[in-house]
Amino acid sequence: MPQHMHETAPTQFVQVGDVRVAYRRFGKRGALPLLLLNYFAANMDDWDPKITNGFAAARDVIIFDYPGIGRSTGTTPSTVAAMTKDFVGFCRALDLNGFDIVGFSLGGMIAQQLAFEFPNMARRIVLLGTGPRGGEGMTFTELTVDELDDPASLLMNAFFTPSDASKSAGRAYLERLKLRATDRDEPVPRQAAIAQLESIREWGAIPLENRFAMLGQIRQPTLVVHGNKDVVVMPINAFLLAQHLPDAQLIMYPDASHGAQSQHADVFLEHARLFLNG
């Protein structure tokens, strides 16, 4: 039996240098930890309970707030590299040795940076709706923090396609985000979102040479998951990851945008299970 679920896991805190990091840990204690790295301007309550609980059936799931986000203190850095160092500190503070990571969008950038810079920390990596450093069209010029004023509308437009099936999945997703009724997280401060936006834009800048050289250095088995109509991170970026990572399996779902893994949650959880157990 899993100990706690997404809805009930108490918010805990761990000191990492000057920062008090908020996290929740639930699922099958004793199993290999699975750390989930969050997307732009998201706090712990923004994880889809269907996915976190799906993982928690077999894994020791850990979600957390980046510094300066939600109930974590500190300042949100404006580069992926600095966020990665923060994440390493968090893992060490929890004394984690051996774990898998799931990185969604911004979280997938941190996951890549971790695998590149700290090659012995994560075992397997799942990259959701993300792209390589200097990927295709990753300027995020259409993304502004003003959109955060209407999160439901932002999620419907960015995570789901205009089709009836996708919009219906989107509405179910928004309902699931309300399932945790107590001990909710704090909103993401505007200043933190601005710093994160800066960090993903910096990540997306195309380097002058050796555009995808970093990917060739990542040795972990990686599962790349993407929606074939992702309007936030163009789908070609998932293809580029699969082309340049030495050991990446790519799965792309139909009629799906940035929330592909939530729209296709049942089959995604099966695919992720096959990969993580593989």
Next chain:
Amino acid sequence: MPQHMHETAPTQFVQVGDVRVAYRRFGKRGALPLLLLNYFAANMDDWDPKITNGFAAARDVIIFDYPGIGRSTGTTPSTVAAMTKDFVGFCRALDLNGFDIVGFSLGGMIAQQLAFEFPNMARRIVLLGTGPRGGEGMTFTELTVDELDDPASLLMNAFFTPSDASKSAGRAYLERLKLRATDRDEPVPRQAAIAQLESIREWGAIPLENRFAMLGQIRQPTLVVHGNKDVVVMPINAFLLAQHLPDAQLIMYPDASHGAQSQHADVFLEHARLFLNG
């Protein structure tokens, strides 16, 4: 219990117009038929027993020789459209109503043409190592029938990558092709291979307009499977299928060429099962 397997299924014959088509049928009789459409210059013995038997555990598997190939009489047509008409005749001769299809390379082209031209025949479609009509770099200029003189070398070079892991998978694959000891198929005549080569080159020619319009008309749920280093059909073609088919899931395997589904047979069978049962 499956009735017969790849190794033991007797070769049967059915008359389709002037042509006597050779086929083998094995697996779970009464289950939904799964028809396998073969690749360039291949006969029934060229199917990987690990894959056919894997499918046969739960499905009524049918493999066959195209007209003019192996033990089928008749003349091999030089267009995919004509091969598709032959295939429709074969399905009708067997009185098949309701089935799924797996098309590998050339077979995947026929599968697409079938879905486009005869939209009510196949239920679900699996496309292996294939590309859309007018796909990217599908000129097949490096493929010649002379290569068929050394099939083992051709398969190792075209189906597997230079890595040790892939080459090792290739050797195991070649051994599996020998598992069927009796009632073997006949070689593919040179003239038939020439006609097939013509047909895949015609398929690959880029139309002057509406390049991928056909794909938008295909309503079937489709699973697109490809190797990320396919040297026969460039991997970008799988991405194009996933972009333009209305309901396609894409799975791309690492360190894999045209024989991706054989190199990653265990996980491929799981992925195909999830898709076909979905």
